[in-house]
Amino acid sequence: MTSSRTILLVTAFVCFLLIAAALYLQHVLDLLPCPLCVIQRYLFLAVAIGCVIGAFNQPKVGASIGLVAAIGGLGVVGKHLYILAHPGLSCGIDPMETMLNKIPTATYLPWLFQADGLCENATDGILGLSIPQWSAVWFAILTATMLWVLVRRRT
Numbered sequence: 001m002t003s004s005r006t007i008l009l010v011t012a013f014v015c016f017l018l019i020a021a022a023l024y025l026q027h028v029l030d031l032l033p034c035p036l037c038v039i040q041r042y043l044f045l046a047v048a049i050g051c052v053i054g055a056f057n058q059p060k061v062g063a064s065i066g067l068v069a070a071i072g073g074l075g076v077v078g079k080h081l082y083i084l085a086h087p088g089l090s091c092g093i094d095p096m097e098t099m100l101n102k103i104p105t106a107t108y109l110p111w112l113f114q115a116d117g118l119c120e121n122a123t124d125g126i127l128g129l130s131i132p133q134w135s136a137v138w139f140a141i142l143t144a145t146m147l148w149v150l151v152r153r154r155t
Contacts, residue, residue: 004059004149008051011066011145015048018138023112025131035097035115036080038106040135042113043073047142060150067146073139080132 019041025031033041046069054062097115100106106113129137 004063004152005055007145007149008055008059008062008066011142012048012051012055014138015044015051015142018044019048019112031131032116033114034080035100036076036083037131038100038113038115039076040073040080040139042105043069043076043139047073047146050146054149063146063149067143067150070139070142070146074136074143077132077136077139081136084130084132 022033022037022041026033047066050062050065050067050069052062053065054060100113100115101110103113106115
């Protein structure tokens with residue numbers, strides 16, 4: 001049977017791959033991230049960090065951090081999907097974007113954390129799903145994985 005450490009390391013690797021995919025979409029395909037996309041990047045990173053902490057320390061603590069971040073991601077992507085379903089709404093140039101772009105991570109790593117796009121523009125599809133829909137799928141998988149690590153008896 002697979003150990004919690006292996007599951008957590010694989011999950012962290014998947015989160016880093018998802019962030020790499022977002023960077024590919026941004027820098028190669030010129031799809032600018034909106035504020036909600038950037039927040040989702042932070043939450044994927046938080047899941048990954050929680051998993052790494054859990055893999056090398058206490059699996060339950062790391063899985064708990066990852067679970068909180070994954071549930072937060074479901075909430076953020078839910079708002080993003082709501083905006084896409086209601087075309088009159090936007091999270092475009094608003095105080096959230098301004099605040100998000102002024103925090104230190106966005107200032108020092110703008111290529112990763114700067115929000116320049118509009119939420120309603122995230123409709124480009126990949127294999128039949130929009131980018132936020134894929135994000136929702138992955139946050140659901142990550143939530144289930146973190147719950148599984150937390151409830152299983154074996155560490």
